[in-house]
Amino acid sequence: MAHGQLHHRSGPAAVQEHTFHVHPVKMYVRTVIGLIVLMCATVYLALIPFRDVSIFGLTTLPGTMINNVIAMAIATAKATLVLNFFMGTRFATRLTKMWAFAGFFGFSLMFLVYGDYSTRKYEPTPRWSSDTGSSLSRSVHESREGRAPVGESDMAGRF
Amino acid sequence: MATLAHDSHESEMVVHVHHQYENIDQQNESYIVGMWCFLVTEIMFFGALFLMYTIYRWNYQFDFYGAHLELSQTPDSPIVGPIVKALGYQEFPLWGALNTTILLLSSFTMVLAVRAAQLRVKKDVLKYLGSTIVFASIFLVIKLSQEWPPKWTHKLVPGANFNPELAHLHGANPHPAELFYCLYFAMTGLHGIHVLAGIGILTALVVLWKKGAKSVTEDYVPTEMVGLYWHFVDLVWIFLFPLFYLIPR
Numbered sequence: 001m002a003h004g005q006l007h008h009r010s011g012p013a014a015v016q017e018h019t020f021h022v023h024p025v026k027m028y029v030r031t032v033i034g035l036i037v038l039m040c041a042t043v044y045l046a047l048i049p050f051r052d053v054s055i056f057g058l059t060t061l062p063g064t065m066i067n068n069v070i071a072m073a074i075a076t077a078k079a080t081l082v083l084n085f086f087m088g089t090r091f092a093t094r095l096t097k098m099w100a101f102a103g104f105f106g107f108s109l110m111f112l113v114y115g116d117y118s119t120r121k122y123e124p125t126p127r128w129s130s131d132t133g134s135s136l137s138r139s140v141h142e143s144r145e146g147r148a149p150v151g152e153s154d155m156a157g158r159f
Numbered sequence: 160m161a162t163l164a165h166d167s168h169e170s171e172m173v174v175h176v177h178h179q180y181e182n183i184d185q186q187n188e189s190y191i192v193g194m195w196c197f198l199v200t201e202i203m204f205f206g207a208l209f210l211m212y213t214i215y216r217w218n219y220q221f222d223f224y225g226a227h228l229e230l231s232q233t234p235d236s237p238i239v240g241p242i243v244k245a246l247g248y249q250e251f252p253l254w255g256a257l258n259t260t261i262l263l264l265s266s267f268t269m270v271l272a273v274r275a276a277q278l279r280v281k282k283d284v285l286k287y288l289g290s291t292i293v294f295a296s297i298f299l300v301i302k303l304s305q306e307w308p309p310k311w312t313h314k315l316v317p318g319a320n321f322n323p324e325l326a327h328l329h330g331a332n333p334h335p336a337e338l339f340y341c342l343y344f345a346m347t348g349l350h351g352i353h354v355l356a357g358i359g360i361l362t363a364l365v366v367l368w369k370k371g372a373k374s375v376t377e378d379y380v381p382t383e384m385v386g387l388y389w390h391f392v393d394l395v396w397i398f399l400f401p402l403f404y405l406i407p408r
Contacts, residue, residue, distance in 0.1 A: 020187075022277045032267040036260060043256050046405035047248065064220065067407030078397045086270045087390045088383075093188050099195035103202040110203075110210050117214060 021091065031085040035078055042074040174378045187380050194384045198391050205395055208346050212402060215338055220406075225331030226339040227406040229315065230255060230306070238305070254305050255404035258298050259396065265294035266393040269386050276375070276382035281368060284382065288365050291389065295358050302351055310340065317341045343403055350399060353392045360385055 050063035084090040180186040232253045234244035243251045268290040275283035314322045367375045
């Protein structure tokens with residue numbers, strides 16, 4: 001690992017030197033290879049139609065959900081690689097880390113809005129969808145197990 | 160005395176510390192934290208759109224699935240059709256995947272430019288910043304020539320002219336499909352504007368490096384800050400890609 005020496009002109013009289021790390025190119029090469037492998041994996045896995053999985057006969061985990069979880073997990077893994085190695089957050093000062101964390105923590109707080117949506121009465125838009133009860137509800141099974149493609153005759157009713 | 164001794168080996172590795180900072184560490188940290196401060200506002204900016212996306216995706220999963228198929232390429236598609244055929248898929252998000260790869264590579268060249276700036280190798284900085292600009296431009300060219308124009312000709316652009324043929328909806332209800340395209344153009348469009356702005360900033364940085372402006376050549380942090388912005392743009396695309404191109408049925 002190479003070191004860069006930095007000196008400065010002004011400031012207190014005492015000699016102050018600072019050493020910052022110049023990371024090896026190998027680290028960046030590994031990161032970008034990891035990112036591209038993950039990119040290929042996410043496309044490959046997204047195009048596999050997973051079957052619905054029964055969890056101990058208690059509930060069913062829809063295959064769509066498995067696809068979604070995989071896609072978002074891979075995206076998060078890619079983001080972590082970029083944040084840690086390309087943006088250098090891993091090697092940054094604690095104050096910088098705190099700011100980076102604050103951004104993503106604030107983002108996650110936005111999703112508290114779901115609390116509002118899920119407890120509100122759904123107001124169906126005419127000809128968009130039927131009354132589903134809550135503002136955040138859908139039947140995954142309806143979508144997975146074949147709503148037939150819309151035909152010309154169906155369309156007349158929908159508009 | 161100490162300062163004098165210091166000045167004696169003041170070679171090209173001198174960084175000017177502005178009077179309000181105690182030392183170079185504090186100055187660097189302030190720059191980087193300032194940049195992160197800006198990035199936090201950007202996260203909020205994009206965050207609201209991501210939130211809106213998740214709510215409508217939740218309510219109209221099937222329609223979003225249908226509408227998203229239009230973003231994929233088929234074996235009959237121009238230019239890349241044969242590749243899709245060779246891969247053995249009926250629908251494959253080839254342009255999206257290619258653009259993702261291009262952005263990831265641009266982040267890689269950006270980080271190498273920052274490294275070269277730390278080592279003060281001007282030739283390498285220019286080489287890697289140039290490569291980053293080239294990758295960014297390819298990304299935009301693909302968007303503007305292969306991805307957006309077909310949406311226009313197929314009348315998939317939301318608004319008064321939204322009137323696609325059934326074949327382009329892939330079974331989706333046209334109303335939620337229009338909503339999908341609203342989100343698609345708003346989010347990838349906003350991201351595209353960020354890429355364009357990035358090209359501008361990178362070009363300005365290249366000019367400063369070429370001129371040998373001390374503000375960038377003696378201190379690597381300005382290059383690092385542009386890098387942070389560029390990686391953030393990459394970060395947004397990392398999430399946009401699965402959300403728009405890889406919606407499961």
